[in-house]
Amino acid sequence: MDSLLKRFKPLLKLDWVAAGATLSLLALGVVFIYSAGYGRESDQWLKQVLFILIGLPLYLGVAMFDYRRLREMAPVLYVVGLILLAGLFFFGMSIYGAKRWYNLRVIFFQPAEIAKVAVIALLAVWFGDPLRNPRRLRSVMPPLVITLIPFALIAAQPDVGTAFILLCIYGAMLFVSGTSWRILGMFALVGVLSLPVAWTMLRPYHRDRIMVFLEPDRDPLGRGWNVRQSQMAVGSGGLHGKGFRQGTQNLLGFLPTTVAPTDFIYSVIAEEKGFVGATTMLMLYSVIFVALARSALRCPDPFGRLLIVGILAMFCAHVTINVAMTVGLMPIIGLPLPLVSYGGSFVLSTLLALGLAQSVHLRTG
């Protein structure tokens, strides 16, 4: 009994602030998934509870796992991720014309989730090597290639949102690796210059969404519908919101029922809990950002540090992009809100990534 307790003793040193914020967000997610499905007899909230019950042991288990062993595993994980991504084109399940998932019966498994973690791990190995001078162009190009291969595979599914997350991860880790401002500036310039090329490669419906964003009244009943309704939901929430389960936009089906509990959950929250609720959510996320950054700051091991930075970048990019698009600050690119949106595969992978950050935290100092 004692020995069993001893095994779990390291868990006492968890970053409790981050863990607390994580749990709060998960709980709020369930509450608002319930609200979004209210009146439809939807049991999605119950499924979400189930996924969380599976996810929390995973979170703790990954925290117990020594992240340093990931150093050797990273290339393997990366290759497996690429193979799974490529396999999607043949065995993937097609939903609305995009092949992003494997249908594993119990769960729709999205290999992009593995690919993101694998890219973070492999970039952390590369940038964490003290023998490399991050100020040399030579040492920042290979990780770019490492990022762009899964980027291309994911963008071709097409899943532009997730592909974009990979670029954010690369940017953040490159930045933290201590590279020169000259290189950063150059990449930024190349990025801006390649925008026209990217535009031509986008699918027509993506272009429509961007056009609608730039000109919201362009097609108010068609492409512009979701953004407009979402923005109306958020805006009509006011300071205090309409009250739990009272969001008329959601309840009356103006906010499409297919996306309310997933990508647009934030607008359900903002409608029902108003500015106060919306702010609270962002605060809880910011708590996690700060906690992760603090863990990174006190970590002496460059590999662990970069690992956390990558996870932080991924997490923050997801949150920012999702919130910005639901409130109408960004074109819709279809990314869920971490920890809160309905979806088993994404809950599990987010908890896995945060657990990995905890693993670094546990083994520091």
Place this chain on the structure above:
Amino acid sequence: MRKLSDTDRVRLRIRLLLGLMLFLQGGILAFLWNLQVVQGHTFQDQISSQSLRRVRHPGHRGRILDRNGMVLADNRPSVGIALYPEELRLPGRQSRTLDRIDALLDEISEKIGMPRTLTREQVARHYQNERMLPLLAWRDLDDRTVARWAERVGPREGVDLLIEPVRFYPLNDLLAQTLGYVGRGGMADPDEGRFHFQIPEMEGKAGLELVFDGMLRGEAGAELVRIDVASYKHNVEVLVPPVPGYDVHLTLDARLQNLAERVLGTETGSIVLMDPRNGEVLALATYPRYNLNDMVPFISHTVWNTLIQDPRRPLVNRPVREHYAPGSTLKPFICLAGLLSGQVTEDTTYTCHGSYQPGPNAAPMHCNNRFGHGTLDMREAIARSCNVYMWRLAEDIGYDPMFATLEGLGAGQKTGIETDFEVAGILPTDAWKRQRHNDILRRGDIANISIGQGFLTTTPLQMALMTATLANGGTHHTPTLLRGFRRSEDEPLERPDPRPAPVAKNWDSNKVEAIREGMLGTIMGDRGTGRNARVDGLAYAAKTGTAQYGPPGNRRYRSWMIAFAPYDNPRLAAVVLIDSGLGSGIDAAPRMQLIMQALFGINRSEAPRG
């Protein structure tokens, strides 16, 4: 020294990164403050004015007409009472809403004096799966019921009259299998909540209704209906007007179709009438049929079960979907193969002693005349349908020219007519037989094929096509049912893709003429097998065929007759086939005679076309 500064730089960078992230969140909060607190009330106003209902209206479905403008498929308005489940929704458990709908249905049922048509389970299923579609609680109300509705119930929250177009087939079972029928279409693309409600759309489920669905179906329009809390419609704003579908004009002639179906009577079989000058199909008859109006707006279980359990398979469009041994009707084409091969001429004679032995050890095969036809030339062999002549001819020319000619005439290939489910029939090859029977084609097989028995099969339409090609002297026209599409009377008929160009065979006219004369002899010759089918005042050409099928000793036959008329300038190619007949002369020839009599006879009741 450098190491330390590196670490410091990294720590600084992490702080900068965190700063950027928090800055972004701050930016979003500032935006939200503006959106929710500063501008909040304008959005609240927008929402309260948003009791707009977006309704999808399908385009008016086009009609199907025969070549003279007679309507074969039309729409009629049907008044029903529809529930709008979204509007009837109560907060809380779904059962509350269902209770409400249940009570409402009972109340209306009593007031309009019509029994309920929907069970609670049906309502629940609709509510779960198709909430965007109005739920039709009663269909096809008569005027008195509508009056009772207006007087005692009237429109109220979540219930209203719905006038819905319903497909209507004025001629009931005429051309049933070819025309096909419509059913209720599924919901439009799940374009994520663009519409609150969709008016149900008709969708082709079978036959030409299915094949031409894309043209018949219009483009859906959208309406914005402003509704107050009591569900009264304040105004209706048409956003996108629906576009009606095209009318489909067929080459088919309803009068000829009716004639063919009447002539066929209640015998399971097929009749095909075609214009040999252009490949236009004039009639495509089969029996048994079914009443198309039984299939709309939906097929009841009783009707469906009756149809699929009927051993005569009324759903099958026999002229294109079934293939049979053509029997002796193939003989003219075998002779044509001989002539085209150059190995025999029309004057080549063979002597029939009543039987033929395909190989040294093979069992003898018998001619239809056990005592033998004597010495015959080709014309006479066709007119009198001599088997031995064909066997000897086939032995002399070999299978290759037979195959080439039959293939060129379209055997073993789909004709390309627009109907659904067309089959290709079988034109056997060595490869085909190896696959099926693990053997190559032997002399006995080829002898059988030369008299239209054995492995070779054709559809009635294919026989009509082959007859037409012979009738017009060697031009292959792809059979068609379609004259064209148009939206209104004053538009020209259009075909989206042009018909395949006719293929001229460049046959030697003397050779074709010999075959045609042989077929003329069938009817007009003293000993022709079809001399009982003569029609006063008409010279026409034909070939009979009685093909065995089923187990040995089966006393039933495929009774065939192919014909073209008038002989000199053919305007009609015709095929009659009785699936399970007593013999060509008994079932097929009298029917062909009736058709020719009606179209070309001196005392004809209906004027011939052309």
